[in-house]
Amino acid sequence: MTQSPSTPDxxxxxxxxxxxxxxxxxxxxxxxxxGRVQTRFPPEPNGFLHIGHAKAIVLDFAIALENxxxxxxxxxxxxxxxxxxxxxxxxxxxxxxxxxxxDGITHASDYFEQLYEWAELLVTKxxxxxxxxxxxxxxxxxxxxxxxxxxxxxxxxxxDDNLRLLRAMKxxxxxxxxxxxxxxxxxxxxxxxxxxxxxxxxxHMTHFRTGDTWxxxxxxxxxxxxxxxxxxxxxxxxxxxxxxxxxxxxxFLEQLPLSAPAPYQTEFARLNLTYTTTSKRQLREIxxxxxxxxxxxxxxxxxxxxxxxxxxxxxxxxxxxxxxxARTNSRHDIELLESFVRADLxxxxxxxxxxxxxxKLVITNWPTDAxxxxxxxxxxLPNNPENEADGQREIPFSGELWIDEEDFKLDPPPKYFxxxxxxxxxxxxxxxxxxxxxxCDESGRPTEIHCTYDPATAGGAAPDGRKVKxxxxxxxxxxxxxxxxxxxxxxxxxxxxxxxxGEPLDDINQNSLDLITGCKFEPSIxxxxxxxxxxxxxxxxxxxxxxxxLHFHRTVGLRDEWAxxxxxxxxx
RNA sequence: UCGGGGAUGGUGUAAUUGGCAACACAACUGGUUCUGAUCCAGUCAUUGGGGGUUCAAGUCCUCCUCCCCGAACCA
Numbered sequence: 018m019t020q021s022p023s024t025p026d027x028x029x030x031x032x033x034x035x036x037x038x039x040x041x042x043x044x045x046x047x048x049x050x051x052g053r054v055q056t057r058f059p060p061e062p063n064g065f066l067h068i069g070h071a072k073a074i075v076l077d078f079a080i081a082l083e084n085x086x087x088x089x090x091x092x093x094x095x096x097x098x099x100x101x102x103x104x105x106x107x108x109x110x111x112x113x114x115x116x117x118x119x120d121g122i123t124h125a126s127d128y129f130e131q132l133y134e135w136a137e138l139l140v141t142k143x144x145x146x147x148x149x150x151x152x153x154x155x156x157x158x159x160x161x162x163x164x165x166x167x168x169x170x171x172x173x174x175x176x177d178d179n180l181r182l183l184r185a186m187k188x189x190x191x192x193x194x195x196x197x198x199x200x201x202x203x204x205x206x207x208x209x210x211x212x213x214x215x216x217x218x219x220x221h222m223t224h225f226r227t228g229d230t231w232x233x234x235x236x237x238x239x240x241x242x243x244x245x246x247x248x249x250x251x252x253x254x255x256x257x258x259x260x261x262x263x264x265x266x267x268x269f270l271e272q273l274p275l276s277a278p279a280p281y282q283t284e285f286a287r288l289n290l291t292y293t294t295t296s297k298r299q300l301r302e303i304x305x306x307x308x309x310x311x312x313x314x315x316x317x318x319x320x321x322x323x324x325x326x327x328x329x330x331x332x333x334x335x336x337x338x339x340x341x342x343a344r345t346n347s348r349h350d351i352e353l354l355e356s357f358v359r360a361d362l363x364x365x366x367x368x369x370x371x372x373x374x375x376x377k378l379v380i381t382n383w384p385t386d387a388x389x390x391x392x393x394x395x396x397x398l399p400n401n402p403e404n405e406a407d408g409q410r411e412i413p414f415s416g417e418l419w420i421d422e423e424d425f426k427l428d429p430p431p432k433y434f435x436x437x438x439x440x441x442x443x444x445x446x447x448x449x450x451x452x453x454x455x456x457c458d459e460s461g462r463p464t465e466i467h468c469t470y471d472p473a474t475a476g477g478a479a480p481d482g483r484k485v486k487x488x489x490x491x492x493x494x495x496x497x498x499x500x501x502x503x504x505x506x507x508x509x510x511x512x513x514x515x516x517x518x519g520e521p522l523d524d525i526n527q528n529s530l531d532l533i534t535g536c537k538f539e540p541s542i543x544x545x546x547x548x549x550x551x552x553x554x555x556x557x558x559x560x561x562x563x564x565x566x567l568h569f570h571r572t573v574g575l576r577d578e579w580a581x582x583x584x585x586x587x588x589x
Numbered sequence: 590u591c592g593g594g595g596a597u598g599g600u601g602u603a604a605u606u607g608g609c610a611a612c613a614c615a616a617c618u619g620g621u622u623c624u625g626a627u628c629c630a631g632u633c634a635u636u637g638g639g640g641g642u643u644c645a646a647g648u649c650c651u652c653c654u655c656c657c658c659g660a661a662c663c664a
Contacts, residue, residue: 035602061664096663152662161660163591197662207592209660218662237664260593261659284594286657291600297664339613341602343595346657350600353614363627403627434625443623477623488623555624578625 035342037283041080041252050251050278054086057250058112058119059241061093062104062225066111068318068333068354069295072288075337077254078117089248090119094126095240097224105225111320116330121248125240126226128247132235133187135243135273136198136216140179144272145216146172147182149196158204159212166204166212186219189232193219198233202268210265214238242266243273245280253280256287257344288340289348292507293318294514299521303508308525315570316508316529326505327550327560327572332361348513355573362550362558362572367400367407370445370490371553372537373502375419377465377494380450383416391416393493396476398446412539414447417494419537424489425466427455432582434486436466443488445554449474490554497537500567502559504531538567 034042045052056077060070081088090112094100112119139145148155148171160166183198185191198217206212216239223229245253253266263282270279288295294303295318303309309316315326323333336357340349386392393415400407420436429437436442441451454467473480477488506529515521545551547563550572557574 059664063664093664099663155662156660159660161590164660166660194662199662209592212660215662220662234662236662241664257594258658259664262664263593286595339602343602345595345601347601349602350614353601356614359626368624398623402624432625445623447623485623487625490624552624552626555626557626575624575626580625582625 036344037076037080037252037254037285037342038083040283041084044251045084053249053251054081054084055088055249055251056081056086056254057089057091057245057248059091059093059244059255060108061096061099062101062108063096063099064104064297064301065312065319065321066108067295067297067300067320068290068293068323069288071115071320071333072337072340073254073256074112074115074117075334076285076342079338080252080254081120086251087120088117089121089123089250091244091248092122092124092126093237093241093244094124094224094226095235095237097220097222097234100225102225107321111324114324114330115320116334123244123248124226125235125244126224128240128244129227129231129235131247132240132243133233136235136239137180137183138274139200139216139272140183140198141176142272143176143201145198145200146174146179147186147196148172148199148213149182152194155197155199155215159209160204162209168204169199169213172201172204172213183217186217186233187231189221191219193221195219200239200265200269202265208261208264210238210261211268214265238262238265239269242270242280242282246270246273246275246277249277250280253282255282255284257284257346260284284344285342286344286346288337289346290318290351290354291348291512292351292509292514294509294521296521299514302522303525306522308522309508309529315503316505318508325548325560325563326570327362327548327558328358329361329365329550332357335361351507358573359558359576362552364403365401366550366552366558368398368402368554369542369551370398370412370492370539371502371542371556371559372419372421372490372492372497373533373553373556374422375492375535375537376422376425376463378418378420378425378450378491379465379467380416380418380470381453381467382469385416393496396446410541412446412541413493413496414444414491415493415495418444418491419494419497420444420466420489420491422463424487425452425455425463427457427461427463430583430586433579435489436468436487441471441485443474443477443485444491445488446477447491448472448477449479449485490556492537492539494537496540498540498542498567500536500538500542500569501532501534501565502536502569502571504533504571505529506531536569542567 058074058077078088092105148169158167197215199213199215202211204212215236217233220234266282313321313325315322336354384392393413395411396414397409425436436452438452441449443449448470450468450470452468455463456465458464507526509524510526511524514524545561550560552558558572559569560572562568
């Protein structure tokens with residue numbers, strides 16, 4: 018198994034351990050599996066991977082990696098009604114993007130034949146029987162919490178008769194729903210999972226891999242542990258809700274003639290994040306009801322959405338390994354994820370200047386050439402102050418510029434450092450300018466700002482050492498490229514969607530997308546690759562859309578001290 | 590109601606297995622800065638509650654409280 022070499026992940030936190038790693042270490046110490054470690058990531062190909070899956074993927078692969086073991090990707094394709102090759106392809110793609118290469122890609126359906134043989138074995142041993150009752154009846158007879166179940170009238174049918182019926186099920190001679198194969202365990206067991214669980218159901222459906230060869234399909238419980246055993250998995254990690262299934266996992270494996278020590282299951286808490294959801298069902302509703310534009314809409318926590326939004330795979334990996342593994346149900350602040358994204362992007366991103374909401378700034382004393390045209394100068398700015406090796410770029414500067422509306426106030430609030438009549442600020446990498454005048458429309462909204470510049474401050478430094486409180490970004494009006502930007506807000510308005518009313522969709526953020534057109538960009542923006550992420554200085558990180566020219570997705574904003582001050586002012 | 594699991598700051602995760610509650614995020618102070626970014630310094634919990642054992646308890650015992658999961662021919 019491999020992982021992109023660029024990211025050390027756990028390496029930055031060596032001594033780190035958790036209950037899963039403790040278990041693995043102890044199994045190695047006692048040679049339970051002869052020192053082997055093998056894990057697997059077992060998604061069902063009926064949906065797209067999301068950030069919650071990323072936690073599981075990182076854990077599964079990291080455990081293998083740290084112990085010289087291996088990790089397979091195994092599709093849990095036991096339900097032909099909901100699964101599809103397209104999902105399987107998407108899952109492979111997402112895992113690869115995340116930075117992991119499985120040691121093998123397998124399917125539960127690869128083992129249908131072996132599973133069936135073992136099912137006949139259980140029938141022969143009197144450990145499984147065909148039940149001809151309806152699903153409703155079986156459910157009813159299962160009993161409830163604290164109440165014992167009732168045994169099926171078919172429970173003690175002779176093995177030979179069961180075998181004949183099972184074969185008839187397999188041959189497609191019996192209609193869907195007419196009967197199921199059940200394990201014969203204990204209808205009184207306090208763990209409902211052991212009250213004669215269903216092993217096979219009849220489905221006359223086409224499976225995306227096995228086609229029409231099977232008329233019966235194994236349930237999750239009858240397929241999962243067996244798949245693990247066949248593949249040589251040692252540590253089968255899954256989420257907490259499968260805790261009660263563990264006894265069944267063990268029971269099935271105990272009945273089978275295995276040559277190696279049986280794998281065992283360990284459960285851990287799945288990932289929850291504030292202001293979003295990792296529920297497959299909820300995500301489906303959000304997409305299907307049109308709250309977002311598709312499974313890769315950057316507002317979603319799906320891996321393809323995060324990728325499109327510009328989240329580096331390494332930041333997701335780092336986040337997943339930093340949050341640890343426990344059995345406590347918890348919910349992480351989404352800010353933590355965002356802080357990993359910012360940390361990564363701050364190091365790696367080129368800086369660009371962009372003006373999202375343009376306001377014209379005219380330098381009234383800017384020189385003109387012989388044709389009476391404003392002269393154009395090229396100012397040199399670092400591509401990334403965090404990394405000198407990224408070099409410099411030349412940006413055209415002239416007498417008419419765009420600045421952001423937010424960087425000018427006719428009537429500045431307290432602690433506002435930016436441009437206002439009479440005040441001097443720095444145009445980043447350009448000159449110090451002083452506002453002399455502002456033209457406004459009828460409603461009093463500024464439409465054009467007039468400034469004078471100080472020719473002695475070329476590059477933005479004042480020879481006399483005078484300080485200005487603010488530096489703002491700008492784009493030369495005649496050279497500006499025009500495009501659009503999608504600003505994303507949280508998917509939900511509440512930290513815990515659904516906590517108020519019981520219905521998560523009640524808390525969906527109706528204003529999660531703010532599409533801004535008419536944005537102005539510095540000319541070098543034209544050289545960006547599809548999907549490349551840059552920092553628009555003083556604004557945030559933005560990913561170039563893969564298809565639309567000059568359209569950007571806001572990955573995450575910069576931390577914003579001014580916004581904080583304003584909020585405090587509102588509060589007091 | 591029965592079974593399984595869980596509870597450490599605003600959030601999450603640790604604590605050499607009985608020995609000074611640590612780290613990250615958030616928040617708040619302040620400093621640096623040609624990004625109100627980054628960076629740097631500082632502040633912010635005696636561990637769900639009661640009782641017990643012990644020189645010493647987040648850790649052991651005991652009683653209690655609260656939370657999550659489980660009664661698909663889903664996974």
